[in-house]
Amino acid sequence: MQIRHLKAENFRGTATLEWAPGAAFCCLIGPGDAGKSTVLDAIEAVLSSRWFSFGEHDFHRGDTAKMIVIEVTVGELSKALQSDERFGLYVRGWTKAGALRDEPEDDDEAVLTVRLSVDATLEPVWQVVCDRADEPRTISNRDRALFGLVRLAGDDARHLGWGQGSVLSRLTGDSDEAAVRLAAAYKAARDSANLGEIESLAKTAGAAEGFAKGLGAYVEAGYGPGLELGRGSLSLGSIALHDGGVPLRLAGLGTRRLATLAIQKSAITEGAIVLVDEIEHGLEPHRVMGAISQLRGDQARAAEEKRPIGQVLITTHSEVALGEAGAESLRVCRTTRPARVTTIIKPGAPDPIRALMRFAPRALFSRRILVSEGNTEVGVINGVREFWPPLHGGIPIEHLGGFIADGNGSQAPQIALGLHGLGYDIAVFRDSDTDLSAEDAAALGAQGIPVFEYGSGLDVEHAIISVASDAQMQRLIEHLRVERGAGKIDDNLRAALGMTAEELAQQFSMWELNSTLDAAELRRRIADECTSRKWLKDQRIARGAGPIAWQVAAESPGSPLAQTFAAARAWLYA
Numbered sequence: 001m002q003i004r005h006l007k008a009e010n011f012r013g014t015a016t017l018e019w020a021p022g023a024a025f026c027c028l029i030g031p032g033d034a035g036k037s038t039v040l041d042a043i044e045a046v047l048s049s050r051w052f053s054f055g056e057h058d059f060h061r062g063d064t065a066k067m068i069v070i071e072v073t074v075g076e077l078s079k080a081l082q083s084d085e086r087f088g089l090y091v092r093g094w095t096k097a098g099a100l101r102d103e104p105e106d107d108d109e110a111v112l113t114v115r116l117s118v119d120a121t122l123e124p125v126w127q128v129v130c131d132r133a134d135e136p137r138t139i140s141n142r143d144r145a146l147f148g149l150v151r152l153a154g155d156d157a158r159h160l161g162w163g164q165g166s167v168l169s170r171l172t173g174d175s176d177e178a179a180v181r182l183a184a185a186y187k188a189a190r191d192s193a194n195l196g197e198i199e200s201l202a203k204t205a206g207a208a209e210g211f212a213k214g215l216g217a218y219v220e221a222g223y224g225p226g227l228e229l230g231r232g233s234l235s236l237g238s239i240a241l242h243d244g245g246v247p248l249r250l251a252g253l254g255t256r257r258l259a260t261l262a263i264q265k266s267a268i269t270e271g272a273i274v275l276v277d278e279i280e281h282g283l284e285p286h287r288v289m290g291a292i293s294q295l296r297g298d299q300a301r302a303a304e305e306k307r308p309i310g311q312v313l314i315t316t317h318s319e320v321a322l323g324e325a326g327a328e329s330l331r332v333c334r335t336t337r338p339a340r341v342t343t344i345i346k347p348g349a350p351d352p353i354r355a356l357m358r359f360a361p362r363a364l365f366s367r368r369i370l371v372s373e374g375n376t377e378v379g380v381i382n383g384v385r386e387f388w389p390p391l392h393g394g395i396p397i398e399h400l401g402g403f404i405a406d407g408n409g410s411q412a413p414q415i416a417l418g419l420h421g422l423g424y425d426i427a428v429f430r431d432s433d434t435d436l437s438a439e440d441a442a443a444l445g446a447q448g449i450p451v452f453e454y455g456s457g458l459d460v461e462h463a464i465i466s467v468a469s470d471a472q473m474q475r476l477i478e479h480l481r482v483e484r485g486a487g488k489i490d491d492n493l494r495a496a497l498g499m500t501a502e503e504l505a506q507q508f509s510m511w512e513l514n515s516t517l518d519a520a521e522l523r524r525r526i527a528d529e530c531t532s533r534k535w536l537k538d539q540r541i542a543r544g545a546g547p548i549a550w551q552v553a554a555e556s557p558g559s560p561l562a563q564t565f566a567a568a569r570a571w572l573y574a
Helices: 038-049 140-146 165-170 176-187 199-214 253-268 287-303 321-323 348-361 361-365 377-386 409-421 438-446 462-463 470-484 486-497 508-514 521-534 540-543 546-555 560-572
Strands: 002-011 014-019 025-029 070-075 092-094 111-116 123-127 149-152 221-229 239-243 275-278 313-315 330-335 343-347 368-372 402-407 425-429
Touching: 002 111, 002 313, 014 038, 014 409, 025 038, 025 287, 025 321, 038 070, 038 111, 038 149, 038 275, 038 313, 038 343, 070 092, 199 221, 199 253, 221 470, 275 287, 287 313, 287 321, 321 361, 348 361, 348 402, 348 409, 361 402, 368 377, 368 409, 368 560, 377 462, 377 540, 377 546, 377 560, 409 425, 409 438, 425 560, 462 470, 462 521, 462 560, 470 486, 470 508, 470 521, 470 540, 470 546, 486 521, 508 521, 540 546, 546 560
Parallel strands: 014 343, 025 313, 025 330, 149 275, 275 313, 368 402, 368 425
Antiparallel strands: 002 014, 002 070, 070 111, 092 111, 111 123, 221 239, 330 343
16 A cells, blocks of 8 residues: 555644655654654544544644544555445546546556544544545445554554454454463463463464564564463453563563564555654664665565555654665655645755765754855854854754755755755855856855855955964964874975974964065965865864854954854854
8 A cells, every 4th residue: 555645634733734755665854843743643543443532632723613634545555445345436546647536547546535534523534535426435444454554653562462453463363272271371370371382372473573573673582472460350461472581562662663563564465554753763773774774675575576565654853764764765844834734845856965965964854054065164164153152042053943064065056955945944155266156156046045155265264364363373273283283284384385394383473474475475375275285174173173263253353254154143043
């Protein structure tokens, strides 16, 4: 199964939502309160076999006068769903262009639309709808189970036991023998139950272990059925998966989540729709990568074997998960205010986003991004921004959703344009030693993207050094000597300035006296050397020079350096 289209009205934090995923694997990101979890909640409410109880809080702004209406159109349908005995008369067509029509044509994909509606009575109604039918048809929870929905939100440990409604119970089937043994266990206590001797339970536990291992869960001694005493009267609900002698529900959070997801997914043979909220929750980075890789691998194998591949929709705040999912799967969730219209945006051109994901993936979790041209700019501006909070009530830019991202040199304009297309507030911070291409300048201007630069052909090195005091120059040179090696720095300066080692060993305030160069030319040559030798082309080293740059700007408020810093700061705090 795969969701082709989702439409929701008046549901929780969104007034309207419409989305066509357009892929078998989607990774939803966005700032807090963007509507990511609401998207998954809406899908689950419509397609899950569970009964949902609704309250006033489920209505947008608590207004029960406006109905909740959620429609999910599903493709990659099973034969069971398309049979005349079920919903064959309600099948619609999904075109290759991504449009829905009630009268399917030969090249359309067969789809079904399920509608959930809730009015002021708080009674949910599930129906299969098609405009060519006289009336919608009510769909039962048993039939909704055919859509193969799996949702992992928190720690749904009920699926780690054989209780009523659990996946393990469905996988096991006939459990009469277990009921008989439980009657004996009630009298003889735990050790006499010997639940591991029950072939059906042991087989299911072994299968669950394999599923869990495949998704990256840790297994210590092997899964098996075991009796949990002290949890009320004995029934099938008293039987739970154990890892060795320890109930699996007592394992670490990450392992419980992976095992739960694996078991749920294993019960679906015709392409599950898998919903995972914050996949990184409880997992180390390497297991996040492994879980995503396995989920994608399952889909790839199904495609090769010409089986239904299903669909995976995840949300995340992890740059590790984002990197593993890839730019093609990225979907950015936005909810406008005050209208509360939720949109989900797919990158128009993934290449610039791929570049950003290599250099600064965490930028995608922010709201306002200053795309800085390269390592020097990123490092210096990050060092400078540490001095801004006292000027703004102690608030750092990060608390306002601001981020300074690496634009990877010449790719900065295209990265900025790509991010703007995803709904981010974007500006560009760059040197002026090379001009923007006419094409890039026109494109940035057309989108209203500000560009902060020093002007007059200055790069950051010349902008700092040209107005630095003697004391500031001394600090900068000492910083470079520590980071790049005193011998290397002094050898380069000796050749560039025509000075001796003894003269360079003196304080910078003495250099002009020992040189044939005037102060301006002396600084220009040092800046030229700094640029050509790439002494600051390292984010860590450049960031260490940030406090010096800030002091230079503070003491030279009319300089291009100070004015450019001030413009960038004003934009980030706007």
